């Protein structure tokens with residue numbers, strides 16, 4: 001994403017979209033990573049208070065993609081912490097967007113990756129191996145599908161079925 005093209009410009013260009021190809025996530029995601037602006041093709045995970053699949057994803061090559069985690073909005077367990085955030089940055093993920101919580105906030109703030117989530121909570125998950133990868137998911141009621149493109153900056157997060165920049 002260049003500095004002159006940001007989510008506001010994308011919304012100006014697509015505000016009349018009624019096809020559902022262009023979507024805007026609700027403004028409930030807080031910024032936890034060191035990178036404010038990030039974008040890339042989406043990989044999805046759906047899980048609930050179990051981050052086994054999040055760990056598996058960030059331990060593999062990110063190739064500039066954005067990991068979108070439908071954690072069901074749970075405020076009870078952290079789906080990403082300092083170790084998984086470090087792995088995501090090291091393995092080339094552009095960002096992680098979580099409809100759920102993170103922990104190790106100070107560590108996350110040092111990682112060169114975009115990280116958005118609802119809140120922080122110190123309690124980790126139990127890793128039971130449950131969840132789904134590459135499913136269409138909803139974050140706070142907004143659809144995000146594998147292969148969508150996600151653009152995040154200081155103003156918010158938008159998602160599109162096709163690359164916009």
Ligand SMILES: O=C([O-])CC(=O)C(=O)O
Pocket residue numbers: 051078079080081082083084085103104124125
């Ligand atoms: O492993 C976890 O469940 C989350 C965590 O604490 C970390 O990423 O450091």
